[in-house]
Amino acid sequence: MTAVTATTPDAFRPALHYAARSTWLNDPNGLIFHEGVYHLYYQNNPEGNVWGNMSWGHATSPDLVTWTEHPVAIACDELEDIFSGSIVFDRHNTSGFGTEFKAPLVAVYTSAYKQASEHHGVQAQSLAYSLDGGYTWTKHAGNPVLSRGSSEFRDPKVFRYEGDAGSYWVMVAVEAQDFEAVFYKSEDLKSWELLSSFGPANATGGVWECPDLFPLAVDGDPGNLKWVLTVNLNPGGPNGGSAGQYFVGDFDGTTFTSATTVTKGLQDPDRLGHYQWLDWGRDYYAAVSFSDVPDGRRLMIAWMNNWQYANNIPTTPWRSPMSLVRDVSLKGTDGGWRLVQQVAREFTSVPAGTPPFMAGAGEISEGTHLLDGAAGSVQRIEATFMPGTAEEFGLIVRGNGTHGTRIGIRPAEGRIVVDRRESGQTDFHETFASIDTAPIEPAGNSYDLTVYVDQCSVEVFAQGGQVTLSELIFPASTSTDVSLYAAGGTATINSLNITQYA
Structure with missing residues (x-):
């Protein structure tokens, strides 16, 4: 077949999917619905269209269909790259970053410390806050707020837990090379206490990254809630390269217990096809869900690329789109629980x-x-x-x-x-x-x-x-x-x- 070459700027630019105007993007970060607007932050290189200079890019949408790109939200500097993380609306100002009249948005992100930092070589969790609805951010003077002295501790997803064990913030992050999800709790987003860990389990063909944890009603029954833990890994996907897997089970505010583990410890290569995959394609990675979506919807988006060839795809001047936003639900089947994913219903109104x-x-x-x-x-x-x-x-x-x-x-x-x-x-x-x-x-x-x-x-x-x-x-x-x-x-x-x- 005759080769196709991207000879003009914006060749291959998607019509339905989000892509940055002229730069590189990868993992979605800080997904939240706030004051009537969906916020999509993402790993971004503001200086080019290959991976590097990791900062948080930013786009917003009123409807999940039309996106507006904004200036870089949280920028790297001489001390740190800004790796993946999440955003919460601290409505009760537990962090103290707010004012008498304004509750803050708080970003919890991974600081990947550079040579010039006293924490050089460490990945630790840090905070930034916004008082204008997520458009400008101030880094916390006391960063990092959680360090394990590890070079592979990253990608915090934080949510507010309300259950029998109490009311507090919960963080799930990963020790990437140990194939381990780690859970912490906090009253104020600044001081964190270790709760438990999960893993290794099922797919461990590559480092674990970008976890998420959320409840879903089985077949829409609010009286039958299960918890879903998603973990992305690179490499080790079912068809090669990077991919995402999920576990279904229970979370009691301290410990996640999986009911769908096939392999405990390191994976059995012969069972790769028996694990539960978020997506079996080559280009759905770092999937995470939005916080605070109305009506209890669980919406998820992923980076549409694969680390095997991510820097080489033939697009210019931008590189990498996001997936379409998906409505995620949980279905009971004869083979157990299964995630069901549909393109967000807002797309049915696209003319x-x-x-x-x-x-x-x-x-x-x-x-x-x-x-x-x-x-x-x-x-x-x-x-x-x-x-x-x-x-x-x-x-x-x-x-x-x-x-x-x-x-x-x-x-x-x-x-x-x-x-x-x-x-x-x-x-x-x-x-x-x-x-x-x-x-x-x-x-x-x-x-x-x-x-x-x-x-x-x-x-x-x-x-x-x-x-x-x-x-x-x-x-x-x-x-x-x-x-x-x-x-x-x-x-x-x-x-x-x-x-x-x-």
Whole structure:
């Protein structure tokens, strides 16, 4: 296939996903809904489009769809890089950073101390506060507030715990190279007491990073709450490189107890496919959730890239998008609890660029079948299939003839596949051209897919969001075809609806 090259500024810039204007970004940080606004902070290099000079970039949105980029929120300096962390609204001013009339937002972040610092080589937790709703920040004079003397202690997620054990702040952070989540409590965000630790468990093929801990109602029943611990790791993902996993269990205010641990201690390589993954794709990392979202919603967003090739993706002047924001819920299944992820409902109101493409039921004969009138660069595709004799069947998106990104079902194997070997430009890194798979089971002998296609990505939500795969792609601007295909036999398309975005 002819190579595709980003020859013009902003080639591949997403239409639906957030990306910084002209710089590098990675992990989302400090996610919070405050005074009617969603705040997305993120690891940012203000000076370039590769990793370095780690600071907190900042964007806001009223609706999770349209984002406005702001100046750097918390900047690195000669003493420290500003690594990942979280923000809380200290409504009762427990920290004392507020005033008589204004409660503060408090950022809890990892200080990665540099050569010039007396803490050189240490990663420790520090504070900054804002009295103007999160736009300007002042670093706490008493930083760091929590140090273990460790070079790999990072990524604090802080929330307010209210339960039988009392009312206080809880922090979950990681000892990255020990594959361990550590839990602390505090009354004032400044003094911290160790509660417990969790791990190693399940996937330990790479360092643990960016943890999160939150309760979810099973099947929407508020009387049946479980706690979800998410841990991202690099490398060690199910299809290579970085990824995120989750555990479901209980948290009593002191200890997290997992009910879904498959492997205690270091992972068994043969069980990698049995762990619970946030996303089976190559490009969904450092996922964390927003705080203080109305109506008890749990919203999550991730960095859409993979550390294997993150600095090499062919975008300019920016590098790396975020995923779409997802509504996360917990479902009870015969195999245990499973996270269900759907694109945040706000995206259903995004105006379509043209009338939708719709097709009724029909047989998919062997081969590739171009859908006239379905072409587009930015789309939501909703499709339901039934298997027949085909070994594999599905969709080709951002296509050019038979080439494109292939999203298929292999019913005999019980797998869903995203094949990006012919997705466009792939030669910028040896690991990018890939076939990535995840387990999938039919529901009533059918498979449903919702696929969000953007200028440089596909996000696949299968079986109502029980299985997700997120993948970067870099197709030619002229590769806009949508096709159905079947290999080794036939299949049936029950319904197909394509929403085109301008």
